[in-house]
Amino acid sequence: MSAVVPLPAPRQRRPAGPINTRATFRMRFSTMAVVGLRMMFHDKLKMFGTLAGVIFATVLSNQQAGTFLGLIYKNVMFVENAGADVWIVPANTETIQAGKLVSDSNLMAAKVTPGVAEAAPILFGNAVMSLPGGGSQPVTLVGAKAPWVLGGPWNIVQGERELLGRPDTMFFEDSDREYLGNLNLRSVRELNGHNVVAGGFTWGLLPFGPSYAFADFDLARSLLRVDNDQLHFVLVKVAPGADPKDVRSRLQAALTDVKVMTRAEYKSSIVRYVLTKTPIGITFGTSTLFGLVVGLVIVSLSMFSAVVDNVREFGTLKAIGATNTDLAKLLFVQSVTYAVMGTLVGLFLVTRLAEGIRSAKLALQLIPELFIGTSVLMIGLCVFASTLALLRLRKVEPAMVFR
Template identity: 25%
Template structure:
């Protein structure tokens, strides 16, 4: 039956090619939208996911990583006092302004951390070292910032929040969901830069528990002891940040709508082609039934056409998607291509094409072998 289905598709090569292109377009758009959406979600929580720590203490009702509010530093002392906390670090995330060389300003996201431990700081350095941030007005910028800030070299100076900072390092892989360049400094310098915070405030406390301790139990104790803050596991705070950007901003709905439309367009293209092919070969199918073929035999032919279209369209779309990942990166975007994403899109592609074939299957049920003798 698979051979018969292939012969039917090859009978009209132009129509089959147009159908295949339609499937490639629809599946490619699904790959594109899923990949970019997942890339945006990973970007939104990239610092949380790369920061070594089991527990995040945040301001009360904090919705995401980028817009948390400061709280008193004594919360840090209360956190580290828990007997099952191995270590804890303070982290500042705030917004500021950087002055361009040619004039004008850009908004930046300032991340202040402890250079001695590196907790909350960059994890992949192209140039320099996080330890260079100590004891001075020094900063590290991510390479992705160069699209907004221009060419930046180690050793040059930039004015940030009316303070002159020297660039001592270039990091890699720290892209912000908000597209604002990220600037890393020491915790103490970040406190001085962000004047509204005061000299006794922090935005996060990131804690690591002792081996064998229960994260849930430690969180329960901290929630009872600490007032005016929230306590999350690293995974929960990462997911909370992603949900905020995906749901509350409408980004997730926009991507989902595009995926649904692509799915329906692909189903329409495949369904119309298979249906027209079925109608053109209606007498041949009647002949098969007259020779003893059952409806299920003919169903297999139709579904085989759908599977051929699905697999060819999927393979070509996957090749195109993988080959364009670098182009997205060059454009400053992140497109995620993962094994589970590929299997998900494969399932959607098969569902799309097999679902489209059901229209033709319903038509086959009513075929009467006597159609051979009609004019």
């Protein structure tokens, strides 16, 4: 075998001879990256077609996942915002809804449990408002104790929290005012057969069911016709420095007829309930998957088609010394570039879409974790989609360039 001659200095061409071909991984990668990007941007029509696939998948999956997260938030919003660290609920409770009652002895026991700073009862039930023009509309009635912090209204846009102390005064959902018969401040409505006054409004407190309406505990007891020694939930605020999990364990040990959960545990329970016992999870999961599959197919076919269209160029690359691994690097760079560009455009569009359709009733929850997850998913999807093209490339014979 002949000796390998070192590389010459530029512009001083050495005589013909075997070439030291030991290009580093980085050299070959950067070379293939440049070639891949140039090829990609050269065929703009195909590039935009492929990008459309990524954008479509990004927008659809984020829109569906954002709507799903929005619905999940609707289900957990009360637990999230009620101000309690620990909840005492009827046994076997999985989600938050009007249901069984518990004895007020649980409230008394909670108040004297070490680590508990404050404990307050709430009533939680369905009520029906009679409308002035006839007909009726349901609301989810929440009764809380003064000063109406634990379990009281939040996101108050009109009125003061203290107004709940006035006789027969309630807070309703601002975005439901028309729905509740053009409700205004000081409007009087019949709720469960009893006249109440609108003393204030909240915004965005629309769970999956009827909107939340807040009343003082005693008014709610009267409206829901609950006995004096009964309540729906006990909300516990733990003392500063106390661990909610420790307090929960202590309460559960003392209160055997009820279920005690930390806020996080209750939220998890609700999410699990929504995912496993309602069609929400499967519905949105399917449509999110559909968006991803359609995106995958578009990107796969576009990249495959780009390879088929440029098969002679890939054959040339192979003929002059590029390996299948080099071409895989080229496709990898292309697919990651498609993913990054398409995801950025897709996320911009879905953010604008979310702003456009944002309302109290429908709010897409576009959280940073979703954006990061989508970006990673799209890169994975595009790299996976490029494998179809790579399979085709592996079959390209360098000898084709002589035909």
